[in-house]
Amino acid sequence: MSSRIWSLAEVALHNTASSCWVIIHNNVYDMTEFLPDHPGGSNIILKYAGRDATAVYDPIHPPDALEKNLPPEKYLGGIDIASAVSLKAAQDSKRQTKDELRVEKAVTEKPAINRMLSIQDIEDVAMRVMSYKTMSYYVSGADDELTKRENGKAFSRFFFHPRVMRPISTVDPSTTILGFKSTLPIFVSAAGLAKLGHPLGALGVLKK
Structure with a gap:
């Protein structure tokens, strides 16, 4: 791993x-050979070639991506203090979009x-x-969204039927899921782009 320090001007030369x-x-990476292998396509990386891509990288990728x-060897070093x-x-002076202001208020x-x-x-x-x-990512469906609507209807058919006259002073909702003990009968599946909903991604869902 390189300990070289780069300026913004030097990094900006590598934009093709x-x-x-x-x-x-604040770390510099050579993405040239990775471009054709990026699952999201090369265009989004090239859009930020020679520049800071932190803001678009964080909501999409896990920390160890x-x-x-x-x-x-593709880690080329860091940027100098002045550049950081x-x-x-x-970033601090970036003007918020109408959508960002709406979300902030909500x-x-x-x-x-x-x-x-x-x-x-x-x-x-x-x-x-x-x-x-x-x-647009979380609430989406193909074509007429028939499957999406039917999934919602299917889940709505499940009911919790109360048991009359059953002692409930002590309740234990714990169970075992896939061989692991769980305090609640809830399974959270890993999902792509979980960071769009929470900065910690899937971990944020688990902590809730």
Whole structure:
């Protein structure tokens, strides 16, 4: 791994498909050979070639994505202090979009979780606090969305039937799922782009 320090001007020279560098969290990476292998296509990387790509990288990728997909020699070093300060200032002064302002306001008005009494309540609040980009990913269906609607109807057919006159002073909802003990009978499956909904990704879902 390189300990070389780069300036923004030096990184900016590598902004083509034949020499594509990006800055992520103040570290410089050579993405040239990885371009054809990127699952999201090469265009999105080339859009940020020679520049800082942290803001678009973080919501999509897990923290170890670079280490898992790039050889160590593709880490070229860090950027100098002046460049880091410049990037931070640019990010802080970035003008918020209308959608970002809408989400920010909705988050401040979000009710406490103990006031949400059903899954529909939670979905209604989520639809207000999600960005339009996140919404388009999480709430999507192909063609006429028939399958999406039928899935919702299928889940609505499950009922919890109360047992009359059954002692409930001590209740234990724990169970075993795939051989692992769980305090609740809830299984959270890993999903792509989980960071769109929470900064911690799937971990954020588990902590809730």
